[in-house]
Amino acid sequence: MSIRKILTGVSGLDAASIIKDAQKELKAPARRLFGKRILTLGGLAMLSGCDLTNDKSVNAMLRKMSSFNDDAQALLFDPNKLAPTYPESMITRPFPFNAFYDIDEVPEVDPATYRLQVGGLARGKRVWTLEELRALPQESQITRHICIEGWSAIGKWGGVRFADFLARSGADTTAKYVAFQCADNYSTSIDMPTALHAQTLLTLTYDGQVLPPKYGFPMKLRMPTKLGYKNPKHIVSITVTNQYPGGYWENQGYNWFGGS
């Protein structure tokens, strides 16, 4: 009873009710244990949620599955299937700017000194000026750009069919990959079947005008069969290769094939 005295005296709390609560708690050890276990299970689940993402073996498994998904998508990819095209009236205005940096950091490329380099497994023309690219047969498309984030927007791009460009560059089209280096230090790479797809364009214009810097001046590779991050802008060099080249986002964990 001394506890009761102390409690009543020191804090003026209702000692009787506190002791009653404590006794009730003690009477139900099983219930208490159950409550604790539920809490711990929840805590454990939360913790493992964090740990799972950082755990090396889990990450290795996820990367393996992502590379399995590259193969699955290569199988699903039909080189003859065209992405849907839309009327001019459906173009998204303004078309969103999107990059791994802000719009005021868009690189400025000088058209006079600009040269597009073709390297790796190619035995044709290896250096292209903008004028030479503009002199090649041009076509245009109004297609849907789908971002890995989920949003989509319809735009109109014009330029050279990439298969045509690769042929003129003497590229070995039996090679596995085509890799891109960009003026903004972005990089990405694609599979050869997609490179040769009829809607894969080396674009020089947007909506009938010279491609503006925010959309990738002097050129963007446009592939309506792939997600946005696979469509490089401000391209300065193209490499045909059999060695897996990776890419800016792909090296951080985005799926490499990135097909749509």
Add this chain to the structure above:
Amino acid sequence: MKQQTVQPGWVRVTHWINALAVVVMVTSGWQIYNASPIFSALTFPAGITLGGWLGGALQWHFAAMWLLVANFIAYVVLNTATGRFQRKLWPVSVKSVVADALAALRGKLGHDDLSQYNAVQKFAYLAVIADLVIVILSGLAVWKSVQFPMLRTLMGGYDSARVVHFFAMSFLVAFFVLHVVMVALVPRSLLLMIRGR
């Protein structure tokens, strides 16, 4: 005295694999949703999402999707082949669902025999099976909108496939919540799904 097995092993195994796959798909899906919310007023708290960032969540989502789909196919094939669908989930009529739902709300729906589903259960299980089909097909339309033109058209285009996928997820989560509440009310059913009897 040997009790009869109510839920055979394959039902219990596919049930728990599905539960795991759904939790991974939904929590990673929420993280992916957050990258570009369909409804600006709705985003999911980071604490209940999986993957840490968009790239990580996509890795989880596209890994667990194989588990979800393969397990779901096994579940449907085994249920059809053994006639369990026919025995357990059929027949179900609007009248019986309404009657059982009213009885449940009045607290007069019995659970003496867990091997027999009431009409509300039958309806809920059939609905969630149909919902899983919609979740999978709309997800496929979002993932491969160019490769599956028919599916894309069926879903009303790429953007609308995302919305379908979102609402199919919402129904799945609503079912999950109700399902867990019911299990809490009739704890024997949890033992049944673990031990089979």
